[in-house]
Amino acid sequence: GQQVMQIPQYQHVQEGEDFTTYCNSSTTLSNIQWYKQRPGGHPVFLIQLVKSGEVKKQKRLTFQFGEAKKNSSLHITATQTTDVGTYFCAGDDMRFGAGTRLTVKP
Amino acid sequence: EAGVVQSPRYKIIEKKQPVAFWCNPISGHNTLYWYRQNLGQGPELLIRYENEEAVDDSQLPKDRFSAERLKGVDSTLKIQPAELGDSAVYLCASSLGRGRDEKLFFGSGTQLSVL
Numbered sequence: 438g439q440q441v442m443q444i445p446q447y448q449h450v451q452e453g454e455d456f457t458t459y460c461n462s463s464t465t466l467s468n469i470q471w472y473k474q475r476p477g478g479h480p481v482f483l484i485q486l487v488k489s490g491e492v493k494k495q496k497r498l499t500f501q502f503g504e505a506k507k508n509s510s511l512h513i514t515a516t517q518t519t520d521v522g523t524y525f526c527a528g529d530d531m532r533f534g535a536g537t538r539l540t541v542k543p
Numbered sequence: 544e545a546g547v548v549q550s551p552r553y554k555i556i557e558k559k560q561p562v563a564f565w566c567n568p569i570s571g572h573n574t575l576y577w578y579r580q581n582l583g584q585g586p587e588l589l590i591r592y593e594n595e596e597a598v599d600d601s602q603l604p605k606d607r608f609s610a611e612r613l614k615g616v617d618s619t620l621k622i623q624p625a626e627l628g629d630s631a632v633y634l635c636a637s638s639l640g641r642g643r644d645e646k647l648f649f650g651s652g653t654q655l656s657v658l
Binding site for chain 1: 576578583584585586587588591599634636642643645646647648649650651652
C-alpha cells in the first residue's frame with residue numbers, strides 16, 4: 438500500500454524557534470491529513486489538505502500541500518511548550534508516517 | 544457527544560493467552576479503523592471497516608488476529624494466541640466516511656503487555 442515518509446524523526450528546539458516537518462509520498466495523493474499526538478495521548482486531527490498547492494493556516498501552524506500532491510509540510514512559527522508532541526501525516530488510505538517528535542526547551 | 548470508547552484501558556496477559564479489545568465508535572460514523580502503535584512509532588493500520596464490511600485488512604496478521612464489526616457499530620479485535628511482540632497500544636478510530644469526510648477520531652487505546 439501507499440506509504441508516507443516523514444523527516445526529521447526528531448526535532449529539539451528552543452522555545453520561540455520555528456519548526457518544520459516534512460511528509461513525502463512516492464505516489465500522488467488525493468489528500469493528506471496531519472495529526473498531533475501529545476505524550477501519553479492519542480492522535481488528534483489537525484487538518485486535511487486536498488488541493489494541489491494548498492496552504493492552510495491555524496494560528497502559528499502553516500500546512501502546505503505540494504503542487505504535485507506528493508509532499509506536504511507543517512511549519513510552526515515561534516514554538517511554545519504546548520507544541521510538544523509527535524506530528525504525523527497520513528495519506529489516502531489512512532496509513533500514517535513514522536512521525537516527527539518535537540521537544541521544546543523553555 | 545461521546546467520543547470513541549475503547550476498553551479495557553490496560554491489559555496484561557501471558558504469552559499464548561487470548562485477548563480481546565472492544566471499540567464503540569462515535570454515533571453515525573460508518574468507517575472504523577484498528578491501529579497498532581509501538582512505542583516511538585506511527586500508528587500501523589490493521590483493518591478498516593466500512594459499515595460491517597472489512598474493506599482493508601491487508602496488514603492484519605490473519606494467523607492470530609481477527610476482528611469483527613457486528614451490525615456496523617461496535618467492533619472487537621482479538622489476538623489468539625498472543626506473542627511477546629504483540630505488546631503495543633491498540634487504537635480504534637472512526638470517521639463519517641472516506642475522502643473529505645475521513646477525519647479520524649481516536650479512542651484512548653488499549654495498552655497491551657504480553658509477558
